[in-house]
Amino acid sequence: MERTFIAIKPDGVERKLAGEIIRRFETKGFTLVGLKFLKVSRELAEAHYDVHKERPFFAGLVDFITSGPVVAMVWEGEGVVAAARKMIGATNPLTAEPGTIRGDFGVNIGRNIIHGSDAIETAQREIALWFKDEELVDWQPHSMAWLHE
Numbered sequence: 001m002e003r004t005f006i007a008i009k010p011d012g013v014e015r016k017l018a019g020e021i022i023r024r025f026e027t028k029g030f031t032l033v034g035l036k037f038l039k040v041s042r043e044l045a046e047a048h049y050d051v052h053k054e055r056p057f058f059a060g061l062v063d064f065i066t067s068g069p070v071v072a073m074v075w076e077g078e079g080v081v082a083a084a085r086k087m088i089g090a091t092n093p094l095t096a097e098p099g100t101i102r103g104d105f106g107v108n109i110g111r112n113i114i115h116g117s118d119a120i121e122t123a124q125r126e127i128a129l130w131f132k133d134e135e136l137v138d139w140q141p142h143s144m145a146w147l148h149e
């Protein structure tokens with residue numbers, strides 16, 4: 001079953017959006033299989049954003065993501081990687097569609113509330129980076145029978 005990595009960034013936590021964001025993934029029909037609340041180390045932040053290390057915003061991004069607590073999650077479901085990206089919306093909240101998390105709650109690209117893996121392979125890399133195997137829960141909610149034919 002497909003899994004994706006989702007993180008509510010320090011701005012989302014400070015703005016008390018964690019409950020609203022979790023609610024959206026739950027009510028959509030995805031299954032929570034991992035969850036932790038942590039202050040991110042510079043080492044983890046740099047590894048997570050390694051692909052952006054040459055970009056001008058990299059240092060500021062690492063400073064920001066390590067500045068306060070983050071809610072790190074793994075969500076499971078058919079097509080969850082692409083569906084979560086749609087639910088999150090475009091990188092810049094100002095142009096993200098209304099109805100998306102960034103479109104509904106943000107105005108600035110450097111404070112865009114949430115991270116979601118951009119592809120299945122990225123999700124696998126990010127889940128392994130943030131979670132140990134034993135921190136992920138294998139379970140099948142009973143509601144599955146009502147979400148699928």
Ligand code: ADP
Nearest residue numbers: 052057061090091109110111112114115116118
């Ligand atoms: P996404 O998070 O939508 O996958 P990217 O992978 O392109 O977006 O960028 C990673 C993160 O880097 C963004 O979510 C945002 O926090 C930050 N970022 C990207 N572009 C900029 C920018 N031009 N200025 C400031 N921060 C940026």
